[in-house]
Amino acid sequence: MNPTDSLPSEADTVVVGAGIVGCNLAYQLTKLGRDDVVVVDQGPMPTTGGSSTHAPGIMFQTAEEKILTKFANYSRELYSELEGADGRQAYNEVGGIEVARTEERMDFLERRVENGLAWGIEDPQILSPEEVGERLPLVNEEEIIGGYYSPTDGQVSGVVACDALAREAMDRGAQFVPHTRTEDVEFDGDSVSAVVTENGTIDCDEVVVATNIWARQLGEELDVHLPVTPVEHQYTMTEPLDELAEGAVDITDHPLFENYRNVSGEKAKRLLVGPDRPILRDQDNAMYFRTHGDAYGIGSYNHESIVPDPEELGGNDPDGEQGSVHEFTDYHMENATHPDRPDKAPRQASDELLPATAGKELEHKYNGMFSETPNGLPAMGPVEGYDGLWTAAGIWVTHAGGAGKALAEWMENGVPRLDDGPIDLAHADVNRFNAHEGSWDFARDLGAEEYRIVYNVMHPKWVWTDKQRDIRRTPMYHTHLEYGGEMWGEAGWEAPQWFDSNADLVAEYADRIPDREGWESVYWSPIEGAEALHVRDRVGLHDMTPFNKIEVVGSDASAFVQHLCTNDMDLDVGDVRYTLMCNEDGGVRADITVTRTDEDRYLLLTTGREVGNNHVAWVREQSPDSVVVNDVTSSLAAMVCTGPDARKVLSKVADADLSDDAFPFFTSQQFYVKNVPVTALRVSYAGELGWELYTPSEYGERLWEHVMEAGEEYDIRPYGNGALDILRIEKGFRLWGEDLHTEHNPYEAGLGWAVDLDTDFVGKEAVEAAAAGENVDHEVACLTLDDEEAMVMAHRPVLDGDDPIGYVHSAEYGYSVGACVAYTYLPPEYAEPGTEVEIRYEGDRYDATVREEPLLD
Template sequence: MSRGSNLPAEADTVIVGAGIVGCNVAYQLTELGRDDVVVVDQGPMPTTGGSSTHAPGIMFQTDEPKILTKFAQYSRKLYSDLEGQDGEQAYNEVGGIEVARTDERMEYLQRRVEWAKSWDLPDPQLLSPEEVEEKLPLVDSNRIKGGYYSPTDGQVSGVVACDALAREAMNNGATFVPHTRTEDVKVENDAVREVVTENGVIECDEVVIATNIWTRQLGEKLDVHLPVAPVEHQYTITESLDELSDATADITDHPLFENYRNVSGEKAKRLLSGPDRPILRDQDNALYFRTHGDAYGIGSYNHEPIVPDPQELGGNDSGGEQASVHEFTEYHMDNATHPDRPDKAPRQASDELLPATDGAELEYKYNGMFAESPNGLPIMGPVQQYDGLWTAAGIWVTHAGGAGKALAEWMENGVPQLDGERIDLAHANVNRFDDHEGSWDFARDIGGEQYRIVYSIVHPKWIWTDKQRDIRRTPMYHSHKELDAELWAEAGWEEPQWFESNADLVAEYSDDIPDRDGWEGKYWSPIEGAETLNVRNNVGLHDMTSFNKIEVVGSDAGEFLQYLCTNDMELDVGDVRYTLMCNEGGGVRADFTVTRTDAERYLILTTGREVGNNHVAWIRDQAPEDVTVNDITSSLAAMVCTGPNARKVLSKVTDVDLSDDAFPFFTSKQFFVKNVPVTALRVSFAGELGWEFYTPSEYGERLWEHIMEAGEEYDIRPYGNGALDALRIEKGFRLWGQDLHTEHNPYEAGLGWAVDLETDFIGKEAVAAAANGDNIEHEIACLTLNDETATVLSHRPVLDGDETIGYLHSAEYGYTVGACVAYTYLPPEYAEPGTEVEVLYEGERYTATVREEPLV
């Protein structure tokens, strides 16, 4: 490979970083036909000295987030097709086993099986302790309860894969430039113009930041505050073990050995040696293992978080230890320092599970770094501040192949795809973050917390409890505290999940609130059910300030919204319309209501919760220069008063006629609630008679008090997000990011009524094809469990016999219908009302029936 002095003067696309992510993106872009791609890296190639160089390359594919499993699946297939310079396949498909030392972990491994079935991983299995020992003879089966086995898991050398990908990319026309540190990215008129390196400037139209632990450094130069935190974990390799003597291999004649040794030293002869038996995880002790010839590699996350300052990270080049490796901290291996595992040191736990390592010298040992994000998912996509600026960070070797493919499709064709199918990346989108997440205080603390829980049993409703809380307060925060709200963090907002002050309602509605004793009962209160039934039967008030609120202003705002939205957007002032927003592939990019508040002013209201900022970024990106798009989420307090008695309550605080004739459904008015100015919409995500109110934030608390005081006569109660989820799901309202996202087109989602094909909008061609019945492989289906006392959670497989036909996108108990309600997407022949299917949940099969919607 050429040295940095041969830097091209210009390119269409520059990728900064030639680790496993950068090489994957380069390979995929050139496979899609691009031939003017330049990849620059500060270190030598292919052993750049980043995480790809020191990573042991183990690939456990199964995870609860669908995108991680799908990325890993694609990576496995891709790496299996790659050939290293030694003529061998780059991927070692030896299988992977996770063991359980506790009953709680064994239950978790059952969830692994169910996620694997949901995401179409082949042949996931639970093993007895004896079956684990059969596949891994050095494991002491007396120490474990059993294991989870995924036969297609394995290992890939980051260096071998990088080399193979780079060679293929260069054959397709790409240029790789090592020993060239990127110092800056220059922009002009909010668009990328050039990359400044230590060896010269490259003029370009696009830049992909694929620098992993260095991502934050480069972003800061552009005032793009990316919450990427480098974290350290320990990796050690034992001396030769007699028990592995039959696996001795000399790899010093490998074509990449000398290159590898120049960067990593003598441990290269171990790191280049692939495993000959299943890789292993002991998550109860935050440990993982793989063989290196006749030695065992031991990786440990079982220590307190160590989060270096990214501004203090050095660079990589030959002739010294790579900057992604820090000195081994012996203390963290020999002492129990992990805050959740205080009783056993990592070395002790390792020697218990693998007695052959007991007393063995750790021949090689170091603290290696990787990058964490606030939700543990990649940070990728187009950065909204600058045209042509893309990121691909926080991505492991396991997921890099799939992430690289999805990003390349996104860059080239406008829609992320894997194997020809859309994949939704909302929770990995670089634009999902709120302003506070860009602070180093936040990124450091939450990066450390993500490290802490990486091998923990984490409930899907779990929230941070003591780090980076109480950041964003709605105007009603103090009112919520007075009513003993159970506050959960949502995009930094402190939001009520339920109110302890409503505990007295539980006795009133107890016959309609089944107990939850298992996994589904964690982070749940029967008060959620009581609040739900109170709204259905009486009246409630909900704080919805955190919903995304977007203002679109300009003489061409109406024309722009028509191009943005699938529905007919010919609105009079005061009209409210539900519509969808699709991407170029016809996937639903968001659903929202649009209110025309003035001749040239519109209000968009939507909920994306943790990913709602993606909507804002997309709308801004599509808007013409003469249309202004403002995120006014924080400017307006918002609440909804809903339930059969809502009109009676509100009539006490306003003189406005609230009758159906004077104030019909899907209209809005501006008036006063006592002395507070409001924009009121006759809509309700709860599916009952109700009005949403929007007012400048400084009025929010007083508006809340006015409505609560007016409702005392009717025993009005506040209600939290738990009740809202139950209310909306039994009404059939979709929640974007769960049962609605870009993998679905409007007709698959049952929302064809929100599409007007007489108008032109983004993605129309693909949507029109779906309207004709093309590309409809799955349709939304509303299920209720036949066991009226049972509740299940999402992401579990829907079965016909032993065949997986779908998975649960969302699920919640429907207190009004008296059954758990779930939404899934099934092949059309299964989506017919009356069809019976089964849901696999916590190892049990539950019969469920497809129902006509809405249920309420």
């Protein structure tokens, strides 16, 4: 590549960081037609000295997270199309093998196959030890009990890919400026106006922070507290091995070699050589391997977390040391320091698996840095409150191609997309973070924990146990503890999953609560089922304070709410309406209930949990100056009293007539519960008679006590999030972020009844097309398992024979239905009630049938 020698004075878009993410983004933006893109980096190009320079580039595509797999799959396809500076294909498709040394890991690898089928990976397979040995002859077959094989996995050099991407971007008009450290971003009001570098200022309209391990540093300069944490892991390369002698390669004539060596030193002779056999991962020992000609590369996460202070990270020094590389710590290779693997040092584990490496010198070795976020996913998208400021951090070489494509589409067309359609990035959105997550204490501890568990076998319901817990408490927190609440942490909130005080209900409903074994029994209690059944039969009280609550106020509030919402929002004061918010592409951005609380005031209620802040940011982004958008989540305590006896309970303490005539469904009133002021909504996410009660937070605990005391004679019980998920899925209520998201439009989601095409709203043109039958590629389908005692979990493939036709978005056992209920999206011809399909789960196949929804009415 030929970067420019001078800094331009202006540009439409400036990308800060010319690593694999910045180069991918510039490539995609220019492919979409932008020709005024400038990429700046503190290092040389294409070997900037960041993580892309030292990364060995292995690409295992399959992950539990859909977006990571989709990003990786797109990256593989893109890198396969790139021509390196030597004229060869940039991607080395040698296949990838993950081995198991334990039965627990073998079960995990079976889930790998199911995730691969669900997410569209080509031909994922389970291998016997002998089959692993056929593909990787140096592996000691006696050390393993099987493997997972993905034929299209492989490797790409970050430097080769950056160079190829940048050359094509420059051919389309982009400029790349090396040796230029970014010092600040200037704003005109809330809008980006310029990027300030050590070599001058670039006037611009947009800035993308794609600086990976340095993202937190730049964010702090802008008062944007990104929980992006640099962490270190080890990589080393052996001396030449006789067993690999035929693979010896002299790479010194490669066009990028001298550039690479100037930054990385002599290890460039190895790093620039692609593998000639499948890449290998031994997750039981948190290690990975690839060949470098006649040497083996050994990567290790198998040590205690090493988290450098972001303030102490420099750039590349004049002597050529990489800013993203620290000195190799031999101690961590020769000793067992990982808290979850205390019995075996990494070097021992490596030598056992690959005996040819035993006793061999480790010629090149270093601690390389990458970045982690609190949930292990990227931090990308437009930053709330700053028009024109975007982020793209926490992204590996493996995922950078897909992330760059999605972000470029987002910037240019308003919606993140890959070639096969829109992709929902709710769990990777930079705005998902809460205020406490910006603290260095939190980011450091959670980054270290994400590093610790990166290769562990993790259950999807696992929650942090001690690191950075007990941060946000609802007003009822101590009361929950008194009732034996099993507290789980999410978005900083401590929330009960079930209550041990309800254990007596298990015996009462024992004949309706099937036993569980295996993966689905972990982080589960039969109390969840008993609580759900009790709510259906009697009455329960649930703390819903963590659900996001947004207040919209102003003279143009009515017009703005209508602009946001798909339904007719011509509401009288006190009316409540269920509606959707869509993005420009017609994808469902959120489902909400809207209450008109006054002439110029509305209350919007939507999903909490990890994705709730995304909705707040979206509403604020859309709002005009004449409207004020307040996040009132923390200022209002919220609870729902629901069940057949809910009216009887509340009538004892409410100074209001709660009859159907006086208080109809989907209306709201303000009254007192004894001495506590409440705003009550006649709605219930549990799908039973009920009222949601909102009150200023300081009244929350007392309100809870009033309702519980009034319900004592009706055996009122508190119930947790586990029961709520059961209750809502039985009634067919969607959960945004799981079985409802931006990848599907309202008609695919079965929510066309919440759309009024006589109104104007964001995304209307696309929604109209869907209403006419266009872009309806899938339709929501409610499945029940034919085996009434069986249970499956989310993210497993739905099959027609051996062909995947969808995947399970969410699943819970429906105790009132008497079967496991699973929600999925299927091609329209499969979504008809009565259609028989199969779900693959934990290596078995379960017959399932599409049902008419709702299952309970």
